Amino acid sequence: MIEFSNYDILRNLLFATQWTILLSLAAFVGGTTVALALTAMRLTRNAIMRTLVRMYVELFQGTPLLMQMFLCFFGLSMLGYEISAWGAAILSLTFFTSAFLVEIWRGCIDTLPKGQWEASRCLGLSFLQTLRFIILPQAIRVATAPTVGFSVQVIKGTALASVIGFVELTKVGTMLNNATFEPFKVFTLVALIYFMLCYPLSLYSKHLEKKFNVSR
Amino acid sequence: MSLVNLHQVHKYYGDHHVLKGIDLDIKAGEVVSIIGRSGSGKSTLLRCINGLEQYQKGGITLDGKEVTTDDIQVRRLALSVGMIFQNFNLFPHMTVGENVMLAPTIVLKKSKAEAEATARAMLEKVGLAEKFDSFPEKLSGGQQQRVAIARALAMSPKVLLCDEITSALDPELVGEVLKVLEQLAKEGMTLILVTHEMNFARDVGSRVVFMHQGKVWEQGDSKTLLSNPQTDELKQFMGAVL
Ligand SMILES: Nc1ncnc2c1ncn2[C@@H]1O[C@H](COP(=O)(O)OP(=O)(O)O)[C@@H](O)[C@H]1O
Numbered sequence: 461m462i463e464f465s466n467y468d469i470l471r472n473l474l475f476a477t478q479w480t481i482l483l484s485l486a487a488f489v490g491g492t493t494v495a496l497a498l499t500a501m502r503l504t505r506n507a508i509m510r511t512l513v514r515m516y517v518e519l520f521q522g523t524p525l526l527m528q529m530f531l532c533f534f535g536l537s538m539l540g541y542e543i544s545a546w547g548a549a550i551l552s553l554t555f556f557t558s559a560f561l562v563e564i565w566r567g568c569i570d571t572l573p574k575g576q577w578e579a580s581r582c583l584g585l586s587f588l589q590t591l592r593f594i595i596l597p598q599a600i601r602v603a604t605a606p607t608v609g610f611s612v613q614v615i616k617g618t619a620l621a622s623v624i625g626f627v628e629l630t631k632v633g634t635m636l637n638n639a640t641f642e643p644f645k646v647f648t649l650v651a652l653i654y655f656m657l658c659y660p661l662s663l664y665s666k667h668l669e670k671k672f673n674v675s676r
Numbered sequence: 677m678s679l680v681n682l683h684q685v686h687k688y689y690g691d692h693h694v695l696k697g698i699d700l701d702i703k704a705g706e707v708v709s710i711i712g713r714s715g716s717g718k719s720t721l722l723r724c725i726n727g728l729e730q731y732q733k734g735g736i737t738l739d740g741k742e743v744t745t746d747d748i749q750v751r752r753l754a755l756s757v758g759m760i761f762q763n764f765n766l767f768p769h770m771t772v773g774e775n776v777m778l779a780p781t782i783v784l785k786k787s788k789a790e791a792e793a794t795a796r797a798m799l800e801k802v803g804l805a806e807k808f809d810s811f812p813e814k815l816s817g818g819q820q821q822r823v824a825i826a827r828a829l830a831m832s833p834k835v836l837l838c839d840e841i842t843s844a845l846d847p848e849l850v851g852e853v854l855k856v857l858e859q860l861a862k863e864g865m866t867l868i869l870v871t872h873e874m875n876f877a878r879d880v881g882s883r884v885v886f887m888h889q890g891k892v893w894e895q896g897d898s899k900t901l902l903s904n905p906q907t908d909e910l911k912q913f914m915g916a917v918l
Protein backbone atom coordinates (compact mmCIF):
# COMPACT_ATOMS: atom_id res chain seq x y z
CA MET A 461 0.00 0.00 0.00
CA ILE A 462 1.22 3.47 -0.92
CA GLU A 463 1.89 5.88 1.92
CA PHE A 464 0.27 9.32 1.62
CA SER A 465 1.95 12.16 3.43
CA ASN A 466 -0.14 15.20 4.35
CA TYR A 467 1.57 16.97 1.52
CA ASP A 468 0.46 14.26 -0.92
CA ILE A 469 -3.11 14.50 0.26
CA LEU A 470 -3.22 18.24 -0.11
CA ARG A 471 -1.49 18.15 -3.48
CA ASN A 472 -3.98 15.64 -4.83
CA LEU A 473 -6.93 17.55 -3.47
CA LEU A 474 -5.74 20.83 -4.91
CA PHE A 475 -5.17 19.18 -8.25
CA ALA A 476 -8.73 17.87 -8.18
CA THR A 477 -9.98 21.31 -7.21
CA GLN A 478 -9.02 22.49 -10.67
CA TRP A 479 -11.59 20.11 -12.10
CA THR A 480 -14.23 21.32 -9.66
CA ILE A 481 -13.52 24.88 -10.70
CA LEU A 482 -13.52 24.00 -14.38
CA LEU A 483 -16.79 22.08 -14.10
CA SER A 484 -18.36 24.94 -12.14
CA LEU A 485 -17.28 27.45 -14.76
CA ALA A 486 -18.54 25.30 -17.61
CA ALA A 487 -21.87 24.76 -15.87
CA PHE A 488 -22.16 28.43 -15.10
CA VAL A 489 -21.37 29.55 -18.64
CA GLY A 490 -23.69 26.90 -20.10
CA GLY A 491 -26.40 27.70 -17.56
CA THR A 492 -26.26 31.45 -18.16
CA THR A 493 -26.41 31.02 -21.92
CA VAL A 494 -29.40 28.71 -21.80
CA ALA A 495 -31.07 30.88 -19.14
CA LEU A 496 -30.70 33.95 -21.36
CA ALA A 497 -32.47 32.23 -24.22
CA LEU A 498 -35.17 30.88 -21.90
CA THR A 499 -35.66 34.32 -20.36
CA ALA A 500 -36.20 35.85 -23.78
CA MET A 501 -38.70 33.07 -24.57
CA ARG A 502 -40.50 33.61 -21.30
CA LEU A 503 -40.94 37.32 -22.02
CA THR A 504 -42.52 36.92 -25.45
CA ARG A 505 -46.25 37.09 -25.83
CA ASN A 506 -46.24 33.60 -27.28
CA ALA A 507 -48.13 31.40 -24.80
CA ILE A 508 -46.59 28.14 -26.06
CA MET A 509 -43.05 29.40 -25.55
CA ARG A 510 -43.91 30.64 -22.07
CA THR A 511 -45.46 27.29 -21.16
CA LEU A 512 -42.42 25.43 -22.43
CA VAL A 513 -40.16 27.51 -20.23
CA ARG A 514 -42.39 26.97 -17.22
CA MET A 515 -42.35 23.20 -17.77
CA TYR A 516 -38.58 23.23 -18.15
CA VAL A 517 -38.16 25.14 -14.88
CA GLU A 518 -40.58 22.89 -13.01
CA LEU A 519 -38.97 19.74 -14.36
CA PHE A 520 -35.42 20.65 -13.40
CA GLN A 521 -36.26 22.38 -10.14
CA GLY A 522 -38.65 19.66 -9.11
CA THR A 523 -36.28 16.69 -9.39
CA PRO A 524 -33.00 16.04 -7.54
CA LEU A 525 -29.87 17.08 -9.38
CA LEU A 526 -28.45 13.63 -8.65
CA MET A 527 -31.28 11.96 -10.61
CA GLN A 528 -30.75 14.37 -13.47
CA MET A 529 -27.08 13.41 -13.54
CA PHE A 530 -27.91 9.70 -13.48
CA LEU A 531 -30.37 10.15 -16.31
CA CYS A 532 -27.91 12.18 -18.38
CA PHE A 533 -25.14 9.66 -17.84
CA PHE A 534 -26.74 6.20 -17.68
CA GLY A 535 -29.96 7.11 -19.43
CA LEU A 536 -28.28 8.58 -22.47
CA SER A 537 -25.87 5.66 -22.77
CA MET A 538 -28.76 3.21 -22.63
CA LEU A 539 -30.40 5.13 -25.46
CA GLY A 540 -27.22 4.57 -27.41
CA TYR A 541 -25.63 8.00 -26.96
CA GLU A 542 -22.18 7.50 -25.50
CA ILE A 543 -21.53 10.34 -23.13
CA SER A 544 -18.51 10.91 -20.89
CA ALA A 545 -18.91 11.59 -17.20
CA TRP A 546 -17.59 15.06 -17.95
CA GLY A 547 -20.22 15.62 -20.66
CA ALA A 548 -23.04 14.29 -18.52
CA ALA A 549 -21.96 16.43 -15.58
CA ILE A 550 -21.84 19.59 -17.67
CA LEU A 551 -25.15 18.81 -19.33
CA SER A 552 -27.07 18.16 -16.13
CA LEU A 553 -25.47 21.07 -14.28
CA THR A 554 -26.40 23.31 -17.19
CA PHE A 555 -30.03 22.22 -16.91
CA PHE A 556 -29.94 22.74 -13.17
CA THR A 557 -28.24 26.14 -13.31
CA SER A 558 -30.40 27.50 -16.10
CA ALA A 559 -33.66 26.39 -14.45
CA PHE A 560 -32.78 28.33 -11.31
CA LEU A 561 -31.33 31.36 -13.08
CA VAL A 562 -34.45 31.78 -15.21
CA GLU A 563 -36.49 32.04 -12.03
CA ILE A 564 -34.03 34.38 -10.33
CA TRP A 565 -33.90 36.62 -13.38
CA ARG A 566 -37.65 36.56 -13.77
CA GLY A 567 -37.89 38.09 -10.30
CA CYS A 568 -35.35 40.76 -11.26
CA ILE A 569 -37.05 41.65 -14.52
CA ASP A 570 -40.44 41.81 -12.84
CA THR A 571 -39.15 44.51 -10.49
CA LEU A 572 -38.72 46.82 -13.51
CA PRO A 573 -41.76 49.04 -14.05
CA LYS A 574 -44.14 47.97 -16.81
CA GLY A 575 -43.84 51.50 -18.11
CA GLN A 576 -40.35 50.70 -19.39
CA TRP A 577 -41.83 48.13 -21.78
CA GLU A 578 -44.66 50.42 -22.79
CA ALA A 579 -42.45 53.43 -23.40
CA SER A 580 -40.19 51.27 -25.59
CA ARG A 581 -43.14 49.93 -27.51
CA CYS A 582 -44.50 53.42 -28.06
CA LEU A 583 -41.14 54.50 -29.43
CA GLY A 584 -41.25 51.70 -31.98
CA LEU A 585 -38.58 49.42 -30.49
CA SER A 586 -38.95 45.74 -31.34
CA PHE A 587 -39.16 43.10 -28.61
CA LEU A 588 -35.49 42.20 -28.94
CA GLN A 589 -34.40 45.83 -29.10
CA THR A 590 -36.37 46.49 -25.92
CA LEU A 591 -34.65 43.56 -24.21
CA ARG A 592 -31.22 44.58 -25.39
CA PHE A 593 -31.31 48.32 -24.84
CA ILE A 594 -33.84 48.81 -22.04
CA ILE A 595 -34.55 45.70 -19.99
CA LEU A 596 -31.24 43.82 -19.82
CA PRO A 597 -29.03 46.76 -18.85
CA GLN A 598 -31.34 47.52 -15.94
CA ALA A 599 -32.01 43.91 -14.99
CA ILE A 600 -28.30 43.08 -14.91
CA ARG A 601 -27.76 45.60 -12.14
CA VAL A 602 -30.45 43.95 -10.05
CA ALA A 603 -29.53 40.40 -11.00
CA THR A 604 -25.79 40.36 -10.43
CA ALA A 605 -25.91 39.88 -6.64
CA PRO A 606 -28.38 36.94 -6.61
CA THR A 607 -26.66 35.37 -9.62
CA VAL A 608 -23.25 35.44 -7.95
CA GLY A 609 -24.96 34.13 -4.82
CA PHE A 610 -26.40 31.24 -6.79
CA SER A 611 -23.01 30.33 -8.25
CA VAL A 612 -22.22 28.92 -4.78
CA GLN A 613 -24.98 26.36 -5.32
CA VAL A 614 -23.42 25.41 -8.65
CA ILE A 615 -20.03 24.80 -7.06
CA LYS A 616 -21.58 22.64 -4.38
CA GLY A 617 -23.66 20.88 -7.02
CA THR A 618 -20.53 19.77 -8.87
CA ALA A 619 -19.78 17.44 -5.92
CA LEU A 620 -22.56 15.19 -7.19
CA ALA A 621 -20.59 14.56 -10.38
CA SER A 622 -18.39 12.29 -8.25
CA VAL A 623 -21.10 9.62 -8.21
CA ILE A 624 -21.04 9.23 -11.98
CA GLY A 625 -17.29 8.87 -11.80
CA PHE A 626 -16.14 12.33 -12.68
CA VAL A 627 -12.86 12.89 -10.87
CA GLU A 628 -13.18 16.19 -9.05
CA LEU A 629 -12.64 17.31 -5.48
CA THR A 630 -15.19 15.09 -3.76
CA LYS A 631 -14.26 12.03 -5.81
CA VAL A 632 -10.55 12.45 -5.05
CA GLY A 633 -11.46 12.99 -1.41
CA THR A 634 -13.29 9.67 -1.38
CA MET A 635 -10.42 7.93 -3.13
CA LEU A 636 -7.87 9.37 -0.67
CA ASN A 637 -10.04 8.30 2.22
CA ASN A 638 -10.16 4.76 0.89
CA ALA A 639 -6.39 4.75 0.63
CA THR A 640 -5.55 6.42 3.94
CA PHE A 641 -8.50 5.56 6.21
CA GLU A 642 -8.28 9.05 7.60
CA PRO A 643 -11.77 10.35 6.88
CA PHE A 644 -11.63 13.16 9.38
CA LYS A 645 -8.48 14.68 7.99
CA VAL A 646 -9.36 14.15 4.34
CA PHE A 647 -12.94 15.36 4.44
CA THR A 648 -12.09 18.32 6.65
CA LEU A 649 -9.64 19.38 3.99
CA VAL A 650 -12.21 18.79 1.27
CA ALA A 651 -14.80 20.84 3.12
CA LEU A 652 -12.27 23.58 3.75
CA ILE A 653 -11.44 23.82 0.06
CA TYR A 654 -15.15 24.05 -0.88
CA PHE A 655 -15.54 26.72 1.75
CA MET A 656 -12.64 28.70 0.36
CA LEU A 657 -14.20 28.54 -3.09
CA CYS A 658 -17.69 29.48 -1.94
CA TYR A 659 -17.18 31.94 0.86
CA PRO A 660 -15.57 34.72 -1.22
CA LEU A 661 -18.48 34.43 -3.67
CA SER A 662 -21.02 34.76 -0.87
CA LEU A 663 -19.18 37.77 0.48
CA TYR A 664 -18.98 39.32 -2.95
CA SER A 665 -22.69 38.74 -3.52
CA LYS A 666 -23.54 40.44 -0.21
CA HIS A 667 -21.25 43.30 -1.10
CA LEU A 668 -22.96 43.75 -4.47
CA GLU A 669 -26.34 43.67 -2.83
CA LYS A 670 -25.36 46.41 -0.40
CA LYS A 671 -23.83 48.50 -3.14
CA PHE A 672 -26.97 48.14 -5.20
CA ASN A 673 -29.27 49.04 -2.32
CA VAL A 674 -27.26 52.15 -1.58
CA SER A 675 -27.17 53.30 -5.18
CA ARG A 676 -30.90 53.20 -5.61
CA MET B 677 -59.58 64.37 -43.64
CA SER B 678 -59.53 62.91 -40.15
CA LEU B 679 -56.20 61.95 -38.58
CA VAL B 680 -57.64 59.70 -35.89
CA ASN B 681 -60.98 58.02 -36.30
CA LEU B 682 -62.77 55.74 -33.87
CA HIS B 683 -65.90 54.00 -34.98
CA GLN B 684 -68.08 52.17 -32.43
CA VAL B 685 -65.07 50.95 -30.45
CA HIS B 686 -65.79 48.41 -27.72
CA LYS B 687 -63.17 47.23 -25.25
CA TYR B 688 -63.51 44.55 -22.60
CA TYR B 689 -61.14 43.48 -19.86
CA GLY B 690 -62.43 39.95 -19.37
CA ASP B 691 -66.15 40.55 -19.03
CA HIS B 692 -65.65 44.10 -17.75
CA HIS B 693 -67.04 46.33 -20.51
CA VAL B 694 -64.78 49.38 -20.40
CA LEU B 695 -65.37 51.20 -23.69
CA LYS B 696 -68.96 51.03 -24.87
CA GLY B 697 -69.07 52.14 -28.45
CA ILE B 698 -66.76 55.12 -28.80
CA ASP B 699 -67.15 57.35 -31.86
CA LEU B 700 -64.56 60.04 -32.24
CA ASP B 701 -63.10 61.90 -35.16
CA ILE B 702 -60.02 64.04 -34.76
CA LYS B 703 -58.47 66.19 -37.46
CA ALA B 704 -54.86 67.19 -37.80
CA GLY B 705 -54.03 70.20 -35.65
CA GLU B 706 -56.81 69.69 -33.14
CA VAL B 707 -56.10 69.84 -29.42
CA VAL B 708 -58.56 67.47 -27.81
CA SER B 709 -58.90 67.28 -24.04
CA ILE B 710 -60.48 64.15 -22.65
CA ILE B 711 -61.98 64.67 -19.24
CA GLY B 712 -64.02 62.47 -16.93
CA ARG B 713 -64.01 60.63 -13.65
CA SER B 714 -61.39 58.11 -12.71
CA GLY B 715 -62.35 54.74 -14.18
CA SER B 716 -64.42 56.18 -17.02
CA GLY B 717 -62.06 54.67 -19.60
CA LYS B 718 -59.91 57.64 -20.62
CA SER B 719 -56.57 55.86 -20.39
CA THR B 720 -57.96 52.78 -22.08
CA LEU B 721 -59.15 54.94 -24.96
CA LEU B 722 -55.69 56.45 -25.48
CA ARG B 723 -54.05 53.05 -25.20
CA CYS B 724 -56.33 51.63 -27.87
CA ILE B 725 -55.41 54.45 -30.23
CA ASN B 726 -51.73 53.53 -30.20
CA GLY B 727 -52.13 49.79 -30.07
CA LEU B 728 -51.08 49.25 -26.44
CA GLU B 729 -54.47 47.63 -25.85
CA GLN B 730 -56.56 45.49 -28.15
CA TYR B 731 -60.18 46.52 -28.68
CA GLN B 732 -62.78 43.87 -29.43
CA LYS B 733 -65.31 45.57 -31.67
CA GLY B 734 -65.43 48.54 -33.99
CA GLY B 735 -62.55 50.18 -35.78
CA ILE B 736 -59.77 52.67 -35.21
CA THR B 737 -57.86 54.26 -38.04
CA LEU B 738 -54.88 56.52 -37.98
CA ASP B 739 -54.23 58.45 -41.14
CA GLY B 740 -56.65 56.06 -42.80
CA LYS B 741 -54.75 52.94 -41.71
CA GLU B 742 -56.27 50.46 -39.30
CA VAL B 743 -54.83 50.21 -35.78
CA THR B 744 -54.18 46.79 -34.22
CA THR B 745 -51.90 45.45 -31.49
CA ASP B 746 -49.93 43.36 -33.96
CA ASP B 747 -46.24 43.97 -33.19
CA ILE B 748 -45.26 45.08 -36.66
CA GLN B 749 -48.32 47.32 -36.92
CA VAL B 750 -47.58 48.89 -33.56
CA ARG B 751 -44.05 49.65 -34.62
CA ARG B 752 -45.27 51.31 -37.79
CA LEU B 753 -47.82 53.18 -35.71
CA ALA B 754 -45.08 54.37 -33.36
CA LEU B 755 -43.68 56.36 -36.26
CA SER B 756 -46.74 58.59 -36.26
CA VAL B 757 -48.05 58.43 -32.67
CA GLY B 758 -46.08 59.60 -29.65
CA MET B 759 -47.16 58.89 -26.11
CA ILE B 760 -46.35 60.68 -22.85
CA PHE B 761 -47.13 58.93 -19.57
CA GLN B 762 -48.12 60.19 -16.17
CA ASN B 763 -44.94 58.83 -14.59
CA PHE B 764 -42.58 59.82 -17.44
CA ASN B 765 -41.12 56.34 -18.04
CA LEU B 766 -37.72 57.69 -18.94
CA PHE B 767 -34.97 55.08 -19.23
CA PRO B 768 -33.09 55.55 -15.94
CA HIS B 769 -29.86 53.92 -17.11
CA MET B 770 -29.40 56.38 -19.95
CA THR B 771 -28.59 60.06 -19.98
CA VAL B 772 -31.20 62.56 -21.12
CA GLY B 773 -29.47 62.78 -24.50
CA GLU B 774 -29.37 59.01 -24.90
CA ASN B 775 -33.04 58.74 -23.98
CA VAL B 776 -33.94 61.10 -26.80
CA MET B 777 -31.48 59.65 -29.31
CA LEU B 778 -32.31 55.98 -28.79
CA ALA B 779 -35.38 55.51 -30.98
CA PRO B 780 -34.19 57.74 -33.84
CA THR B 781 -30.96 55.73 -33.93
CA ILE B 782 -32.25 52.19 -33.70
CA VAL B 783 -35.77 52.56 -35.12
CA LEU B 784 -35.33 55.27 -37.73
CA LYS B 785 -31.70 54.19 -38.33
CA LYS B 786 -30.47 57.75 -38.28
CA SER B 787 -26.73 58.28 -38.01
CA LYS B 788 -25.46 59.12 -34.55
CA ALA B 789 -24.62 62.68 -35.57
CA GLU B 790 -28.02 63.23 -37.08
CA ALA B 791 -29.81 61.73 -34.07
CA GLU B 792 -27.78 63.88 -31.74
CA ALA B 793 -28.61 67.01 -33.70
CA THR B 794 -32.32 66.13 -33.52
CA ALA B 795 -32.06 65.35 -29.82
CA ARG B 796 -30.35 68.65 -29.05
CA ALA B 797 -32.95 70.54 -31.06
CA MET B 798 -35.84 68.82 -29.26
CA LEU B 799 -34.30 69.38 -25.83
CA GLU B 800 -33.79 73.02 -26.78
CA LYS B 801 -37.46 73.19 -27.66
CA VAL B 802 -38.53 71.97 -24.22
CA GLY B 803 -35.97 74.25 -22.55
CA LEU B 804 -33.54 71.58 -21.39
CA ALA B 805 -30.63 71.87 -23.80
CA GLU B 806 -28.13 72.05 -20.93
CA LYS B 807 -29.33 68.73 -19.45
CA PHE B 808 -28.14 66.63 -22.38
CA ASP B 809 -25.60 64.68 -20.31
CA SER B 810 -27.56 64.47 -17.05
CA PHE B 811 -29.25 61.33 -15.82
CA PRO B 812 -33.04 61.47 -15.38
CA GLU B 813 -32.87 60.92 -11.61
CA LYS B 814 -31.02 64.23 -11.27
CA LEU B 815 -33.95 66.13 -12.77
CA SER B 816 -37.14 67.44 -11.22
CA GLY B 817 -40.44 65.82 -12.20
CA GLY B 818 -41.28 68.71 -14.49
CA GLN B 819 -37.92 68.43 -16.22
CA GLN B 820 -38.27 64.66 -16.59
CA GLN B 821 -41.66 65.08 -18.18
CA ARG B 822 -40.25 67.63 -20.61
CA VAL B 823 -37.51 65.16 -21.54
CA ALA B 824 -40.22 62.59 -22.19
CA ILE B 825 -41.90 65.07 -24.52
CA ALA B 826 -38.61 65.72 -26.30
CA ARG B 827 -38.09 61.98 -26.63
CA ALA B 828 -41.48 61.56 -28.28
CA LEU B 829 -40.96 64.60 -30.52
CA ALA B 830 -37.65 63.22 -31.80
CA MET B 831 -39.68 60.64 -33.72
CA SER B 832 -41.58 63.49 -35.43
CA PRO B 833 -45.02 62.09 -34.61
CA LYS B 834 -48.21 63.34 -36.24
CA VAL B 835 -50.10 63.12 -32.99
CA LEU B 836 -49.10 63.13 -29.33
CA LEU B 837 -51.14 61.23 -26.76
CA CYS B 838 -50.76 62.54 -23.22
CA ASP B 839 -52.20 60.61 -20.29
CA GLU B 840 -52.50 62.90 -17.24
CA ILE B 841 -48.96 64.03 -17.80
CA THR B 842 -49.05 66.66 -15.06
CA SER B 843 -50.85 64.59 -12.42
CA ALA B 844 -47.71 63.23 -10.80
CA LEU B 845 -46.05 66.64 -10.58
CA ASP B 846 -45.78 69.05 -7.68
CA PRO B 847 -48.17 71.94 -8.36
CA GLU B 848 -45.37 74.43 -8.96
CA LEU B 849 -43.97 72.23 -11.77
CA VAL B 850 -47.21 71.81 -13.70
CA GLY B 851 -46.89 75.17 -15.45
CA GLU B 852 -43.59 74.44 -17.19
CA VAL B 853 -44.98 71.28 -18.77
CA LEU B 854 -48.24 72.91 -19.85
CA LYS B 855 -46.24 75.73 -21.41
CA VAL B 856 -44.43 73.22 -23.61
CA LEU B 857 -47.76 71.69 -24.64
CA GLU B 858 -49.14 75.11 -25.43
CA GLN B 859 -46.16 75.85 -27.62
CA LEU B 860 -46.67 72.56 -29.48
CA ALA B 861 -50.34 73.33 -29.94
CA LYS B 862 -49.43 76.70 -31.45
CA GLU B 863 -47.08 74.99 -33.88
CA GLY B 864 -49.97 72.88 -35.09
CA MET B 865 -49.21 69.56 -33.38
CA THR B 866 -52.24 67.34 -32.95
CA LEU B 867 -52.68 66.65 -29.23
CA ILE B 868 -55.04 64.23 -27.51
CA LEU B 869 -54.73 64.67 -23.80
CA VAL B 870 -56.39 63.19 -20.80
CA THR B 871 -56.24 66.00 -18.27
CA HIS B 872 -57.68 67.54 -15.15
CA GLU B 873 -56.36 70.98 -16.06
CA MET B 874 -59.64 72.66 -16.96
CA ASN B 875 -58.03 76.04 -17.60
CA PHE B 876 -55.66 74.48 -20.07
CA ALA B 877 -58.49 72.58 -21.73
CA ARG B 878 -60.49 75.77 -22.09
CA ASP B 879 -57.75 78.15 -23.14
CA VAL B 880 -55.47 75.97 -25.27
CA GLY B 881 -57.70 73.09 -26.27
CA SER B 882 -59.92 73.24 -29.29
CA ARG B 883 -62.29 70.52 -28.18
CA VAL B 884 -63.34 68.81 -24.97
CA VAL B 885 -64.56 65.23 -24.81
CA PHE B 886 -66.32 64.24 -21.60
CA MET B 887 -66.22 60.51 -20.91
CA HIS B 888 -68.63 58.84 -18.57
CA GLN B 889 -69.08 55.12 -17.92
CA GLY B 890 -67.15 54.09 -21.00
CA LYS B 891 -68.99 56.40 -23.37
CA VAL B 892 -68.38 59.78 -24.94
CA TRP B 893 -71.09 61.45 -22.90
CA GLU B 894 -70.75 64.92 -24.27
CA GLN B 895 -68.31 66.75 -26.51
CA GLY B 896 -67.85 70.04 -28.21
CA ASP B 897 -65.88 73.23 -28.64
CA SER B 898 -63.87 73.66 -25.44
CA LYS B 899 -65.02 77.14 -24.46
CA THR B 900 -68.69 76.50 -25.22
CA LEU B 901 -68.82 73.11 -23.54
CA LEU B 902 -67.03 74.12 -20.37
CA SER B 903 -69.05 77.30 -19.87
CA ASN B 904 -72.31 75.67 -20.82
CA PRO B 905 -72.38 71.94 -20.06
CA GLN B 906 -75.53 70.18 -21.24
CA THR B 907 -75.69 66.95 -19.28
CA ASP B 908 -76.14 66.62 -15.52
CA GLU B 909 -73.16 64.30 -15.35
CA LEU B 910 -70.81 66.90 -16.83
CA LYS B 911 -72.23 69.61 -14.58
CA GLN B 912 -71.66 67.38 -11.61
CA PHE B 913 -68.14 66.50 -12.76
CA MET B 914 -67.23 70.13 -13.24
CA GLY B 915 -68.65 70.95 -9.84
CA ALA B 916 -66.35 68.33 -8.40
CA VAL B 917 -63.12 69.43 -10.08
CA LEU B 918 -63.55 73.21 -9.83
N1 LIG C 1 -55.27 46.17 -17.35
C1 LIG C 1 -56.54 46.20 -16.86
N2 LIG C 1 -57.16 45.06 -16.50
C2 LIG C 1 -58.43 45.06 -16.04
N3 LIG C 1 -59.16 46.15 -15.88
C3 LIG C 1 -58.61 47.34 -16.22
C4 LIG C 1 -57.27 47.42 -16.73
N4 LIG C 1 -56.98 48.71 -16.97
C5 LIG C 1 -58.09 49.41 -16.63
N5 LIG C 1 -59.06 48.58 -16.19
C6 LIG C 1 -60.42 49.00 -15.77
O1 LIG C 1 -61.00 49.69 -16.84
C7 LIG C 1 -61.74 50.80 -16.38
C8 LIG C 1 -61.25 52.05 -17.07
O2 LIG C 1 -59.93 52.30 -16.67
P1 LIG C 1 -59.09 53.52 -17.22
O3 LIG C 1 -59.15 53.53 -18.69
O4 LIG C 1 -57.75 53.44 -16.59
O5 LIG C 1 -59.89 54.77 -16.63
P2 LIG C 1 -59.42 56.27 -16.46
O6 LIG C 1 -58.16 56.46 -17.16
O7 LIG C 1 -60.55 57.07 -17.02
O8 LIG C 1 -59.30 56.48 -14.99
C9 LIG C 1 -61.57 50.82 -14.87
O9 LIG C 1 -62.71 50.25 -14.30
C10 LIG C 1 -60.35 49.98 -14.63
O10 LIG C 1 -60.48 49.33 -13.39
Ligand SMILES: [Mg+2]
Pocket residue numbers: 718719720840
Ligand atom coordinates in the same frame (compact mmCIF):
# COMPACT_ATOMS: atom_id res chain seq x y z
MG1 LIG D 1 -56.23 56.97 -16.41
